[in-house]
Amino acid sequence: MRTRRGHATSLHGALGVMPLLAFLAAAFYFPLASTIAGSLHVQAGGAFGFANYGKFLGSHAGLETLALTLLLSLAATVLAVGLSLPLALALRRPFRGKGTILFLMMLPIIIPTLVGALGLLILYDRAGWINFFLVRVLHVLKQPLLVDYTIPGLVIFYLWMFFPYGALVILSGASSIDPALEEAGAVMGARPLLMFRRVLLPLLRPSLLAGAIMIFLQCFGAFSVPLIAGGDHQPIAVRIYTVATVFLDWNGASAMAVVMGVIQCVLVIAYQRMNRAAAGGQQA
């Protein structure tokens, strides 16, 4: 049907996408354009310029926000990759309960982030279970740990919330490695640790990078978690919200949103590049 009616259909066939495109143009692209326009709008009447960007990227508060966002994202990404790698390696072979483990791994992604953040808040509260076990049961600490509303706390929360994004990517990469490779290595005399260092790790590198980028991407754009559990610490997504709704500086917020959007686009492109590398490298 496709090849037979080729070009003749393409024009009237394309009509099918029109309603959706029209809707998106009005509800999504126009607001996006308006945000970009707003970011270039200098508050004191009519003039256009980069003042809002200057205010953001040149100010102490602005740079602090970016630094905080980067710090949180990097720390959480490193930890998340550290968690995802052994997890992915362990999940390669089928075993009883593998489905359950996969299901559990998907939970933080599927549930609304708000609920996860709430649960984490309660868990790590001064009087929550973690502190209960550390202080009252195991007697490892004298005083409860302060986790909620702190930067290390946010890193832990990010870890819980976003590691599955990377774990899935790394698992997919790990699963595509021929299991015969490890058997071959063992027969040749290589211990498992050596195989990991010389074979698995090099072959996993593209997936690890892609997974890391994916996790970083999510951490960078995190909103609900820091909104609820960040306290005074406001990474960029929350700061945008605050600047817009509390300070009512819509244009300033727009500039920040554009900066964040651009950084995220760069990350998305890097991720797609890594993914392609991961797929290509397995062809041997």
Add this chain to the structure above:
Amino acid sequence: MSPARAAASVPRLALTLAFVLFITLPFVMVLLQAFGAGWFGMRLLPAQWTLRWFGWAIATVDLGQVLVNTIAIALIATVVSLVLAIPAAWTLARHHIPFKSVLITAILLPRMIPEITFALGVAKVFYALHLTNSYLGIALAHVILAAPFAVLVLASAFETMDPRLLEAGQVLGCNTRQLFQRVILPLAMPGLVAAALFSFLASYNDFVLTLLVYGPDTVTLPVQTYLSIGGGYTSVASAISVILLIPSFLFLFGLLRMVRPENLLGGLKGA
């Protein structure tokens, strides 16, 4: 089992347990907070079990109305998403269009960039159009996120529909209406159901976009959860969260049902 193998499986068991706890504990906390009373200070479990927080939620923050809002908006969003997505997916799956990949990126962009980035602009436009305090308005905002996902699901469903079945139907004498009713609809049903479920879930769970465009008459469950947390009412927030979680868990269990048999098969093949 040899003693060596039994010894090797103890740390593996411990690690598995640690992982399971790591993932599930936050949910357990929400459940305990939602169904327990007198749970302050350092205690393992609440002093009593109770449903009073649900009652409080209904009474103080009008949980019933919030639930109605959320479901109504989600239903409208689902319908509108499907209406927009079905023709779009059909076109993408079965016709030859120039610049198809650009088109697909243009449709999927709302799901690729962070919500806060475009929520600002959407809020401004929707406020100007007075859409913020109506079910339709909020639903339309949700459609921005739901419709692209629906298009993805439907396009893949339509792509796997064998065109020869349609030809066979025509050869056997169906007119267009009959073809649609007796051939296309049944074949497309699983894809339609999946797209509807995804759209509903996307709207029901949405937070960031809704936070920026909601009005007093359109408070949804996620927004109310946030408001309650912000006000310090953790127990009420937990109760609301439980209701918020139900569709997600139902959806996941449905997914698990479909995934489990596959895994069983994999286990046997491994032998």
Add this chain to the structure above:
Amino acid sequence: MTPDPIPRLALAHVRKTFGVFVALEDIVLAVPAGMFVSLLGPSGCGKTTLLRLIAGSIVPDSGRVLVDGEDVTAVPTWRRNMGMVFQSFALFPHMTAAENVAFPLEVRREPAAARQQRVREALALVHLERHADAYPRQLSGGQQQRVGLARAIVYRPRILLLDEPLSNLDASLREELRFEIGEVTHRLEITAVYVTHDQREALALSDRIAVMQSGRIVQFGTPEIIHRQPASSFVAGFVGYANAIPVDIEAGSARLRTGEAVLRPADPRGISGPAIAFIHAGDVALRPVAEPGENRLLCRVAALAFMGDHIEYVLEHLPGLRLKAQVRSDSGIFAPGDPVAALLPAGKLVVVPGEGPGRDGPAG
């Protein structure tokens, strides 16, 4: 009197189950040094499981694995000093051919100069010196498997294991590589265990064949013995006999169980009672209608297929008793429906005791 030399590889009553599935049941095997043994059998018979058990990837439920008399059952794979060639080649994609071959030597911490020398020798042995710096994805299937072979023998392992190494290759390449495997193992005088479902590979390469069925070794012997004196209908069918005729043997004379005809095999093997008479399709001679007699079955042509240099006939002697005959195309063509006499030479008949054809039936 000199004692028997200790076998290079011995398996003593090895048993392996996966849950309720019995993969290997009481395997006993002894392979002297330098011998090439094939494990031949259909999918699921346990041959690959047995190979991996020898390698150490699988641990038996009971029984022992002995190498040069030493019990290695509890020894982990990386200490068994064996070599293995894989069906999927299993080359490290991020290393060149030379690096792949050098890897086991690096593991053994051989000094660089000696390493390079041995790598070069190994690659020369498989005629791939010029491709030393190519990556696996740049090599053809046949070349990749040659690298696999070089990598498996570069460190002179005690035993070389080969897991269906030709199955992933195009048919045209298989014979060439099969020849090389035979040559290399012969030249290095290496003890080899070769897993395959292809009886031609097994017959061509092996000093001994172990035919496996459902987790057991049902016959162990030289290719000639397996071929001329199959122990069961299953073995006969697997080794390529296309025709299986149920008979009753009495005093060296085999009467067909259906009908009147009588066959007199050259070697009745002391069998008395129900048996199956096997004969290759290519050993059946066809004549236009003749008088009934010994080793002669009167048939009608049911179907025929012209295959270029030969013709394959399906002949019906009685309803339910069909024969396959393969004749060169220049010896005349019979048409479907023609009466024809199938001559079964006494020397080509192989009889096996038993009631019916094996589970897998005669090979087509």
